[in-house]
Amino acid sequence: MELNLKDLNPEQQEAVKATEGPVLILAGAGSGKTKVLTYRIAHILEQKLAAPEEILAVTFTNKAAAEMKQRIAKLLGDSVTLPWMGTFHSICVKILKRDGHHVGLGANFSIYDPSDQQDTVKEAMERLKLSVKEINPRAVHGHISTAKNELVKPADYANFANGYFQEIVASVYPVYQEILRENNAVDFDDLLMYTAELLQNHAQVREKYQRLFKYIMVDEYQDTNNAQYVLVNLLAKEYRNICCVGDDDQSIYAFRGANIRNILNFNRDYPDAKVVKLEQNYRSTQKILDAAHAVVSKNKNRTAKKLWTQKAGGDAITVFTAENERQEAEWVVSRIQQLEKSGVDLEEVAILYRTNAQSRGLEEACVRFGLAYRIVGGVRFYERKEIKDILAYLRVLYNPADDASLKRIINVPKRAIGPKAVVDLQAKAKLSGLSMIKLLLSGEDVSESKAIEKFAILLRELNASVQRLNIVELIGHIVEQTGYFEMLRDGTAENEARIENIKELISVAAKYEEAGPVTGLSMFLDEVSLLEEEVQNVEGGAVTMMTIHAAKGLEFEHVFLVGMEEGLFPHSRVFTDPTELEEERRLAYVAITRAKHNLYMLHADSRLYFGSRQNNLVSRFVGDIPENLRSHEGGYTKAAEWEAVDSFDDWKSAAEDRAVDLSPGDKVKHNYFGVGTVLGIKDDMVKINFGSAYGTKELALEFAPLEKI
DNA sequence: GTGCATTCCTTTTTT
């Protein structure tokens, strides 16, 4: 098959043909980025510049990888062997399965999902006798995650720790890591950190992969974190054929460690880099692009650029002011039903929101009005209780060090094994130097508890079956033998749905049926832990609902952007930090540029939030859009005027004002530490005594959430 | 050891 580059515009062709040396492709929203990447890979393969396994293509989501695979197959024919393609995390799993033993990782390691990770933090805190009530384990985990993304190891964290909270983290982090080790488990961040460590410290392994990957491509480079940055640049050292694609305006993952400077500094890292700018947009009308530009160009931290399109004109952006969130949802749904009547395909319609919590009201409205919908994200597949249970069973059988998974299912379904029996078993295991699972499997008389004995017999039987059953049979065997299905067969709709979910899991597992026993189990567990979302199949057309983050990379004819309110979007949590405000602005840019033809922005004068009513002002992002691009419905008055906090300089002077306000002896209230007394102020730091609970703290005036009382 | 009621805590975004 002949690859036809005539399908591409001159810049796109340039990007495809520039195979050798470092290349940066600055690809604006809707500029055909995926097309360029797929053609580029196809081009390299077709020109026989490299074998498929010598190409590494990193994408941001599994979905993006799947789509790219499909499109390459379409270009070159189904028979083509595909390159290494996937997310950073999935590629790291692949590498660690092969070579992880160099960094002390057993081959059968478990991958803990976020809730397992949080449980592990809790356990670490319990071991340290830290109160889970006073210190939020989630926040602790957040800090550990950040550290790992910066490749800061447990032992080194203390050197960076600054302030009360980080000292706590410094004590928890090593214990957390130790527990993961005990269970032969890793968290998501470990996948990156261990792979980086592996490549940094083990020359043989490093050179193996450096020589293997002749061509490396990284999508969404603006959203890479430090660990990912180290990884790709290390891998690219041998051939230097590294091609990074991204758009600094679409960097929206700083909260999980993404560093926008990675893309901004590409030229510094590779002074000989070829830079290709894709600025022609094939997606949206000029009006939509103008609106998006009006919002994002207020950011200071960006490279100057402007998208253009041949689709001049277009409809104005409809802004609807609703009385409350219920009316907002109803307006969206009825407008979509009007569109449907006029022949619009529901697959071309999306409702986007800032937070997952907003989906509920919209979902209700869809049900009430009978509009077909699907939610992307929300409750993830692996977050469902029944799925977690089944996966825990599989992990126990796969990784006999994984006592955390054992604890999850040892009494599910109920088999009269309470917390006390578990603690006893744990103690015995510790004495014999085995994991609880291994002890149970050993067949020794481990407990006077009849219930435990019975469970041990069950476990041994399941363990034996791993060798002879393929993954589909194995799951079926587990749900029957353990009584899990029986527990769910009580006729309630809820449990019916659970059974359906497990069947769905089995159909996912069918992909690995042919790999045979053990291998299939291994492949299945590795992949399913990193699976980001459930794909809900809805018969016929349906509207798609999701967060703006989840919508990145997608496009729709009609986009409804709900909750355009100060406090929601931009979210109130970012008001204290101008860099985060810039990220919200980029998020708004991403949201607006999802629309091809029509964009609707909604806000409600009154909204139920946290159980209480709030009256939010219209989002500043609406106000940023020039009036001649908007058309209003409902009782719109005007957008919030928040310029004072929008600019870093002004905001700083506000902080300085506050500094002048405080003097020794003043009583202040801190969001976290409570009430305290100001002891003194030096430069931009303030020293406050918070009493016996937290002692004396030095806080940055600029950042501390302080209030004078 | 299990089941129920009450409290309390949450919500930013995700691999």
Add this chain to the structure above:
DNA sequence: AGGAATGCAC
């Protein structure tokens, strides 16, 4: 408002 975690009665 809703879900998880805790505390209390069987």
